[in-house]
Amino acid sequence: MRINVVSDVHGADVALRRAADGADLFVCLGDLILFLDYDDPSQGIYTELFGEAHTRAYIDARTAGRFDDARVLSTEAWARRGVLDPNERWGILSGQVRGQYERLFEAMPTPALMTFGNVDIPDLWPEYVKPGHRVIDGATVTEGGVRMGFVGGGMASPMRTPYELTGEQYAEKVAALGPVDVLFTHIPPRVPELTYDTVARRFEFGNATLLEYIRDVQPAFHLFGHVHQPLRSRMRIGRTECINVGHFHSTGRPFVLNA
């Protein structure tokens, strides 16, 4: 069975339309929305709302780990738009997010097995999924005799992205899977080579429970995304081949797994 897998779509709807070409099964591991484009600050929701100069300064602050400075920049930018109460931000942001979801779900191949990235808003998905889109998070499906487990979302972080979980919440979802042949998640196991981003020059969040699960269950494959430019895009842990499927927003190409 040929499985085409994408992750970190971040707005790339044109390439997404063709991402299932030639596949028996199509899988999307989340991060559909583009809030901030670290490589190209001229696009994304923040740039549409606040302009490119603000977005560059905001990205610089976050990249340097100056999260307090980033928050001050953000508060100032909202104030320039007349939004002083942080609770009012979502009303404006949600319009932009909904526009992107409309475009991306329209381009999303069908059928598709999907889970959430950390930059996704699970509550909005039911409004946009098409017939043939199956959203799976903390559960398994069997296709062509291959048992597949899915765990979506990221870990609580200073980046405060929309779908972040505590270690306990994440572990609960992993524990619900039982044994699988192929594990699909948005984030990698907590292994330095797989979590270090060589361009952002920082460790992204991996998950320790995933590493325990791999050592314990030894699925044939673990496929994930999240780290856009990883130090290593694949490595073997015991019998499990761990593979970062790549930053679809940059490559426009799915990872092809023969399972």
Ligand SMILES: [Mn+2]
């Ligand atoms: Mn991403």
